[in-house]
Amino acid sequence: xxxxxxxxxxxxxxxxxxxxxxxxxxxxxxxxxxxxxxxxxxxxxxxxxxxxxxxxxxxxxxxxxxxxxxxxxxxxxxxxxxxxxxxxxxxxxxxxxxxxxxxxxxx
Amino acid sequence: xxxxxxxxxxxxxxxxxxxxxxxxxxxxxxxxxxxxxxxxxxxxxxxxxxxxxxxxxxxxxxxxxxxxxxxxxxxxxxxxxxxxxxxxxxxxxxxxxxxxxxxxxxxxxxxxxxxxxxxxxx
Numbered sequence: 001x002x003x004x005x006x007x008x009x010x011x012x013x014x015x016x017x018x019x020x021x022x023x024x025x026x027x028x029x030x031x032x033x034x035x036x037x038x039x040x041x042x043x044x045x046x047x048x049x050x051x052x053x054x055x056x057x058x059x060x061x062x063x064x065x066x067x068x069x070x071x072x073x074x075x076x077x078x079x080x081x082x083x084x085x086x087x088x089x090x091x092x093x094x095x096x097x098x099x100x101x102x103x104x105x106x107x
Numbered sequence: 108x109x110x111x112x113x114x115x116x117x118x119x120x121x122x123x124x125x126x127x128x129x130x131x132x133x134x135x136x137x138x139x140x141x142x143x144x145x146x147x148x149x150x151x152x153x154x155x156x157x158x159x160x161x162x163x164x165x166x167x168x169x170x171x172x173x174x175x176x177x178x179x180x181x182x183x184x185x186x187x188x189x190x191x192x193x194x195x196x197x198x199x200x201x202x203x204x205x206x207x208x209x210x211x212x213x214x215x216x217x218x219x220x221x222x223x224x225x226x227x228x229x
Contacts, residue, residue: 032213043111044203046217050210055217087154091213095169098154 002026002090006099012107019075021102023088028068032092035064035073038101039084047086048073078104109134111204111220119198119227125191129204129220136180136187137162142207143187144216145178147200155200159207160187194227201225 003026013019023033031051038044046055048064051071061076075082083106088099115127129143136143145157158168160178168176172191180187191198201224205216 030212034215036216041221043219043221044205044216045219046215049208049215049217050213089154089216091207091215094167095171096156098156100153 001095002029002093002097004088004090004097004099006088006102008102009100010103010105012105013078014107015078015080017078017107019078019082019104021073021086021088023066023071023073023099025069025071025090025092029090029092031067032090033064033066033071034089034091035062036087036089037082037084038087044087075104109206109218111206111218113202113204113220113223115202115223115225117224117226119194119225120229121195121227122193125189125194125198125225125227127189127202127204127223127225128186129188130184130186131206132185134206135182136185137182140209142209143178143180144205144207145189146203146205146216146219148203148222149197149200152200157189157191196227199225199227 005024033051035048036044047062052064063074065072086102110132112130119125142159142161144159148154160166175192177190201222203222205219208214
């Protein structure tokens with residue numbers, strides 16, 4: 001299985017901060033990497049697909065980059081509604097696997 | 108837009124079979140270009156992909172659960188289902204269904220249902 005190592009597992013930030021979350025795959029997964037936002041009691045929400053494509057309706061402060069084994073999700077200016085958990089997800093090979101998540105909390 | 112909604116029993120006894128259904132609205136499970144997935148998240152743990160089914164009925168399961176999992180699709184009801192046999196406390200989790208958009212080598216899960224909590228306990 002492809003192991004997805006996501007870091008940090010949690011972070012504290014303030015509104016307006018630039019936030020960066022990284023995800024490393026145990027083998028090359030090309031650009032088959034997605035990012036999701038998850039809030040308690042709600043459906044996970046697709047933010048970024050194929051490493052860098054912004055899902056329709058997602059604010060442009062979210063961006064993704066990377067290919068191969070190293071990927072990054074960046075929130076350019078954290079907003080109050082962005083406090084949530086974030087997960088990376090590879091679909092290059094089955095079984096699909098997820099990072100362990102990053103919880104973004106209020107500083 | 109497409110919406111998914113999981114339904115299930117909430118509580119399942121150990122050794123029994125867990126059965127969940129995902130109702131799809133705003134789109135058809137018969138449409139090509141997509142597959143239909145189940146994912147779960149045990150309390151305090153990460154997301155685990157369970158498996159998927161295409162509208163043709165072709166399935167793929169996570170090898171870690173393959174011996175206990177069956178995913179099926181009901182085109183007449185426009186839904187798909189998950190059965191997990193011989194459950195234990197380790198199967199206690201929030202269970203999500205999601206649509207997978209096929210795109211070359213890789214695709215993405217969108218949308219997801221809100222999830223249904225399944226507790227395995229006597």
